[in-house]
Structure formats: C-alpha cells, structure tokens
Amino acid sequence: MLQRTSCVDNINIKIVSFASTVQLGDSCIINGLSTALAVQREIEVFYGNEGNLSSYRIFSEPIPFLPITEPFTYSRQNPNPLIKVNKIDIIGISSSSLLHVGNSRNVSMEARIKHIRQLQPTPRNNEGAEEQGQK
Template identity: 80%
Template sequence: MLQRTSCVDTINIKIVSFSSTVQIGDSCIINGLSRALAVQRESEVFYGNEGDLSSYQVYSEPIPFLPINESFTYSRQNPNPLIKVGRIDITGISSASLLHVGSSNHVSMEARIKHIRQLYPSPRNGRNEGEQGQR
C-alpha cells in the first residue's frame, strides 16, 4: 500500500445514505453494494407483490469488466509523503458511494436501480407513457 499521509482540516457532510461509506484512514478492501426498486404510480395502490428483487434481471446480470490491454509507462515522484486538504464540503453521499481519506488497496462499488413508472393512459393515443419509452 502507498506510504502517504492524508490530512484534512475540516469535513462537512450533510447526508450519507444507502450503503455509502465515509472512510477516514487507510483500508485494505472497501466493498459497497446498493440495490433499489423505485416504483412511481399516478394512483397510490400497493398490490402486495412488489419488492421481490430476484424477479428483475437487472439485479442478477453479471457486470462486464473488460480487460484493459493498453500499455503505459509512468514515473512518480513523491518528495513529500503528505496529501493536505483544507476543507471538504459534501451535500450528499448516496447509493454505494464513497468518501475515502487515506490509502486503499482495493475498492469495489456497485449500485443497481430498477425504475418502474405506471401511468394512466394518455388521452392522445390511449397508450401508457411507460410503453413509449423516452420522449
């Protein structure tokens, strides 16, 4: 792991939610995972069978990680092993996000959100707007 010291005078965060992390100090492994189901309806109706995340393919599909085959060379000089920041202001950290002050070996973050919109048929063409896709 890198041998550098991170120094932050002030951190101001308003909200941290949904599998997010604030990590101060060095770490070896950070894994963040968030899964959400967002249903929007024009009428407030609950059918009782919503919320089964295993019925949606978006939560079980493997994420393709393509190999990086580009060669590169670099030169690094760290004459001062100190990273110094005066102030960090953050409005919100959400959905498997991370604020990390320090060094880390491995970081893996994943957020999967399924949005469902169930709207009344449009008077223009009789079709549900959710069936039309994006406008």
C-alpha cells in the first residue's frame, strides 16, 4: 500500500519529560504506559520512599476493551500523498506521551493515576469565619 509522507517544517518544544518521546520518522509498534501517584498535601512533608503502587488496585486492575463486532471493510486512496504542517508549537510533553511525525502501525497507550489529597483538620472557628466571609 502506498504510504503518505508527513512533512513538518518547524517543531518547537520547550520540555519533554518523564519517559516521553519525540519520534521523527515511521514506526511499527508503540506501547506507552504511565503510572502516577498524585499526592497533594496541605503541609509540605514528603518522604523519599513513600508510595507503593501495588497496594492500590487501580494500578493492577484490567481495563476492558470492547471488541469490534460490526462487519467492516476499509479501503483508502491517496490522490495527494503528502501531509504538510508548517509549524508545531508545544510547551510540554510529559508522562509517557508522544509526538510522532510519520506513519505507524499499532499504537497502544495507557495511563493510570491515583489522586490523593491530604488536608489538615480545620479548627471550628476558622470554618465559622469562612462562612461569614462568603455571606
């Protein structure tokens, strides 16, 4: 099958971080996985060894994919086999994300995030003051 060509004149990225990729050119298989514990704390106390991913179910439970049951035929023709982009401007690419210029075959990406907020117990008088302020 005749492939299309991607042509990008200008790419401008500020940050590529946490196992992210900028792929220029064709690829065949891409598998991306990102697991993150997002912890917000009112008091900034963080120990270096905290966070055990296996103790949270979200990181191990399967994400079901529904199979395509509908009968489906597909054909394509490329009268103009060129994808042209003048400029790509991205500030940040993060957490196993991908910028891909070119063709691929099988792409599979997965993200699992557990979000935990830890707040201080609020004293009674402060709550009262806030309520008055809102009125």
